[in-house]
Amino acid sequence: MNDSSKKITGSQALLDALVAEGVDTIFGYPGGAIMPVYDKLYDYSDRLHHILVRHEQGAIHAAQGYARTTGKPGVVLVTSGPGATNVITGITDAMMDSTPVVVIAGQVAASALGTDAFQETDLIGLTMAITKWNYQIRRPEDVEWAVSRAFYIASTGRPGPVVLDFTKNSQVGLTESAFKICTSIDSYNPEPLFTDAKIDAAVRLIDSAEKPFVVFGQGVILGNAEKELAAFLDKGGIPAGSTLLGLSALPSDNPHFKGMIGMHGNVAPNVKTNECDVLIAVGMRFDDRVTGTVETYARQAKVIHIDIDAAEIGKIIPVEVGIRGNAKKVLEAIVRKMKPASHDQWEASFEEPYRIEYEKVIKPETDPGEGFINMGEVVRTVAEVSGGDATIITDVGQNQMIGARYSKYTRTRSLLTSGGLGTMGFGLPAAIGAKVADPGKQVCLFVGDGGLQMNIQEFGTIMQEHLGVKIVLMNNNWLGNVRQWQEMFFNERYSQTRMLNPDYEAIAGAYGIRSRIVEDRKDLEDAVRDMFSDDEPFLLEVRVIEEEMVMPMVPPGKGIDQIMLNRNEWYENGK
Known part of the structure; x- marks a missing residue:
């Protein structure tokens, strides 16, 4: 000083x-x-x-x-x-x-x-x-x-x-110079104290629930509440689903974790949202991509909402108990007072919708066996080769939803994506920031041909800083997500979504970034292993099927349990 x-x-x-x-x-x-x-x-x-x-x-x-x-x-x-x-x-x-x-x-x-x-x-x-x-x-x-x-x-x-x-x-x-670290500001109360009465009210609902369900978001990660969430689920025997930004707060193999919720989320946690009797929302804000039509969202359930921001509690979904506080401290307080419980039959009921999704969506997407390469099998291969230990970054669009759905998470803060704003061009520079922050971890970006070109100049930053960012370009020559909506909701009028793409391999080479192009699935695993073989930057361009659709999908205007499995089949009303 x-x-x-x-x-x-x-x-x-x-x-x-x-x-x-x-x-x-x-x-x-x-x-x-x-x-x-x-x-x-x-x-x-x-x-x-x-x-x-x-x-x-x-x-x-x-x-x-x-x-x-x-x-x-x-x-x-x-x-x-x-x-x-x-x-x-x-x-x-x-x-x-x-x-x-x-x-x-x-x-x-x-x-x-x-x-x-x-x-x-x-x-x-x-x-x-x-x-x-x-x-x-x-x-x-x-x-x-x-x-x-x-x-x-x-x-x-x-x-x-x-x-x-x-x-x-x-x-x-x-x-x-007279610098002092700021520790408080008048009228700004960042972490208010919650009352025992609120905790007791939540515990009564949880203890009496026959079909409790937890929906958690990024507030768990921001509040460093990952261990407390896992302890809460274990003690209560409660299944849980994650928002997009909440992914990685629980490891993918946690027995209570049932997948991602929302528009492109997993079938089981979506439909069970509308069957649970107590819904415990932790560090999430009931975004429209999570709820589908609000009028039909969890109307049968009593809702407990835990969030650091008072403005979010009751803003969209009516609540029975709202607790403003840090997720870590609130969950600790609830776990101390709640009774140990199990809900084996309720948790087992998630298996049938998962089986249907696996047969109709997951297996065809991640293991098609023939035809053009799917984005899902690219993500699955990366997850298998990396052991789920890489920090996954996504851009926005089909690559984002596929990347989030099929990546495996073994540690917290290992998925970074643009959620609320959905910013194309986020992925490449965000991957740079993640690599600078933790150079000892592999950082893998999933990006589409549209999003990559929005900030492709940051190849220069990778070159100058010698950053070993791994870039998986899933190239379908379209603005894929917009094309999907045009097919589904705009009578296949593909207005301004076809991309004439440059030679990405030549561009990468100009910045000193090694690259490979994969067009045949027999070369995919070897290319991914090559990509992860060192800590140098790498561009893996995979030519994927052009007309691929991200499924399942809750279409706009539908309830969270009205789900398209593919172009011709729906999961609705429990079947």
């Missing part, structure tokens, strides 16, 4: 504050309005590793991947104007998916604000609705105050993005 009597610039105050907050990595791109910070950053290379991305959207998604892997806020440093506006999509994505990131953007001098100066943009106005907090630093004296609060707000309670708009005069002006 600097002596309080010594004057330092606002830029140095920022970097000292980042070091004090435990930051080791920054994702960014320099420019005019942030240049004083970058000049001072030259002296911090021994303490702060700066990752030079190729586009600011790459910086924010990489920071998300870093944050989701480590649980610590990811840090982004960009310039004003287009540098700042290029991170807007990622900030929104982080807000939707409760990802802690701190974005520091350069801004024109305070004296020039409101004059339409070169590259001036009202970043505070632009990001007010998509951040937990944003603040414009107009004086160097406010730098350390703002940074300490930014990290506290981003990482506590329900995590989320924070933006600091850093005027140029504040970067070059002098101040005294």
Whole structure:
């Protein structure tokens, strides 16, 4: 720390504050309005590793991947104007998916604000609705105050993005260093205390339930409540299903885990949602892709909703008991008071819908035996070769749903995907962030030909940083998910979804990334083993069937138990 009597610039105050907050990595791109910070950053290379991305959207998604892997806020440093506006999509994505990131953007001098100066943009106005907090630093004296609060707000309670708009005069002006870690803010209560009465009410419902069912989401991971969730399920003998972002909170082979819920979720947990008598929702928000038609969702059940964010409780689904609190602490309290129980017959009832899904969907998708390669068999092969130990990143679309459905999870925080916003282009930079965060783990990205091209320039970041990211491109020459909806709901009018693709192998080679193309399934396993044979970057392009559909599917406007198994068959009303 600097002596309080010594004057330092606002830029140095920022970097000292980042070091004090435990930051080791920054994702960014320099420019005019942030240049004083970058000049001072030259002296911090021994303490702060700066990752030079190729586009600011790459910086924010990489920071998300870093944050989701480590649980610590990811840090982004960009310039004003287009540098700042290029991170807007990622900030929104982080807000939707409760990802802690701190974005520091350069801004024109305070004296020039409101004059339409070169590259001036009202970043505070632009990001007010998509951040937990944003603040414009107009004086160097406010730098350390703002940074300490930014990290506290981003990482506590329900995590989320924070933006600091850093005027140029504040970067070059002098101040005294007196940094203090923020531990509380008046009127901000990130983790409220829940009452014994709420716990007792929940326990009474759970103990009396004949068909209890747990739906858990990313709140379990964010609250570090994985062990508590497993203990709760074991003690109560309760089956559970996961939202997309909750995947990996429980290992895939946990005996109580019944699969993913939602539009492309597994049949059994979806239909059993509408048969359970007590539904315990932990760290999830009843997104429309989870519920299907709200009017028919779990109407027979008494609902217990546990969430850190009071705004989510009762917002969409009426609740019998709402408990605002950290999932880890709430589950600990419930487990202490609940009675040991088993619901063997209820859990056994999940087997028949699973059998039907396996015969009609899973086996044909993951082991077709003939014809073109399916995406599902690509994901299954990766899971088998990696032993389920790789960190799986997905982009958005068919690759996302297939990747989530057929990957195997042996440890928490091993699936990173864009959930609430569904951002194509998320995958490649997020994989970069995950690899930087945990270089000892294999990081495998599933991506489509549409999503890869949205941020393909980040091959340059992989090259410069020597990052061993494994990229599995499932190439079907279409915007596959949109094509699927056009086939199903728009009378096969394939408007603007056919892709004329480049030579990905040549592009990868230009960036020093080794690659292989697979068109025949007999070559698939060998190619995957080749990909995982070292820790160098690798692009595996698999030419998959063009007209593939992601099934099962709950179509828009249908209840969660009205499920298409394929183009011609439905699972509905329990059969």
